[in-house]
């Protein structure tokens with residue numbers, strides 16, 4: 102198993118953000134997961150470009166940026182350039198011309214991801230799957246950290262893994278929401294490749310040790 106661990110900065114201490122970023126830099130984590138919320142697509146607001154630029158400057162690992170915003174097309178260039186995205190993920194539910202949006206992201210040399218809300222079936226991805234580098238399955242309703250993992254996600258992971266195999270693709274499956282030491286094995290067994298971990302890492306007594314455990 103070679104799962105990618107992506108701590109979600111949404112659960113970091115924003116009063117000591119540089120310190121928490123440094124902790125992730127020095128840990129066994131692979132990526133930084135950065136959640137962008139617009140108060141419209143989801144009932145919460147998170148960070149904007151000033152904070153994202155600070156993160157991009159301090160982070161020494163790839164930035165996995167998850168856009169929970171309507172009209173993501175308006176900001177793709179800025180997230181890729183100012184935000185130094187390694188992978189930029191947009192929501193299926195927020196894109197009218199998803200194919201065009203993914204092409205735009207990839208034309209900027211950035212990996213393109215599609216996120217699905219818990220109610221959106223993976224079967225809808227059949228025709229667009231070859232265009233995506235990563236599929237993010239929300240395992241909670243998006244908008245907040247610290248929620249409980251929705252168990253039906255495990256079946257969605259298995260279904261999606263089969264679709265990826267059938268099409269001979271190497272698309273990564275990322276699981277976001279309620280992931281931690283109690284369920285990461287089930288998620289990996291089902292076919293999850295990237296584990297987003299917010300609360301389970303940052304609220305644990307020893308975050309670097311928790312990351313190591315999730316990684317190993």
Ligand code: DX5
Nearest residue numbers: 243244246247278279299300
């Ligand atoms: C929620 C975000 C998640 C969130 C996960 O909408 O997309 O990335 O930070 O937090 P936890 O791991 O605490 O559920």
Ligand code: ZN
Nearest residue numbers: 136167277297
């Ligand atoms: Zn996220």
